[in-house]
Amino acid sequence: MDLHVSEAMGRPDLIRLDDGLLCLRFETMKIVSALAAVRHLLDTGTVRRGDTLIDSSSGIYAYALALACHRYGMRCHIVGSTTVDHTLRTQLDVLGAHVEQMPPSSDLKLDQSRRVARVREILRDHPGHHWMRQYHDDVHYLGYEAVAALVREETGGGPLTLVGGVGSGASTGALAHYLRKNSVDVLLVGVQPYGSVTFGSEHVADPEIIIAGIGSSIPFGNVRHDLYDTVHWLAFDAALAGSVDLLRRHAVFAGLSTGAAYLAARWERSEQARRNVLFIAADTGHRYVDTVFARHREAAAIEDLTPRPVHGTAELTLPWSRMTWQGAPAPRAAINDQVGTGRQPPGGGGSRPRRS
Structure with missing residues (x-):
């Protein structure tokens, strides 16, 4: 029996959609990393019950951290993006989180930079607060070890291609790390939006939006580029088509980043x-x-969508590009020398095997 609702919400479902095509479905994925990170910080004495944990978030991590703080008796302070909606804001308020929301902005880089600057101001005035640094601290890898064990058990430990949004690195990267640590043959495929610096697409603008959660306009410190074998870049319209098809064909109701991952996985x-x-x-x-989903009638048929193979990021074009990455280093614009930890994920091992 679970002791807190966050434990139930963080437990994923593994669903076979088709021959050889599997979906690892979360209600809210970042609960996995937030719960394990907070528990680790308590166990190591880095923080104590009653302390305030602070971070910046565009939405999902804010909810995850608020639930983890509720679970472990911590205070929660969120500097939220302009994209935090009324429903989420209300839940955060009721859970006891203190939320500061950035003013509206059409510039994602400005929104992210403002949030980080505000966090630094708060830490200057309240040095006892602990900054969770979801984008930079490898402690957020920890929660995925149990998920990797589930995947390994359910798939029999055979050869696996893992596909998903890169985001902060603490999902696809962490799962690949722990699976490889247990000798599973894993090919890791990262999914990125256009306009993200993480894998070098900042020079290509999406006329719609940057897909939240899988890319960034600022460097993230805990993305291990050496883990990734292949990268797909997808525009909003392609991801929309994927999300609609996934619901229509397989009855899986999931977000926009999932639609992009579904197309890449197919x-x-x-x-x-x-x-x-x-x-x-x-x-x-x-x-x-x-x-x-309200725009489902304008969604393209996914059979009409194919990625353009590219050999370098200078060749990237909308709506979908694919490149063999082969563990190449991070692009210069994706490196933040001030905040990157430079550490291996907790637990050691799990390096990307070189292939001929």
């Missing part, structure tokens, strides 16, 4: 018939009812 499955291909559904589709 393509990888068509190229690798002998491997199971598993993609991550990081959250449900409720936040996207108006912006995505």
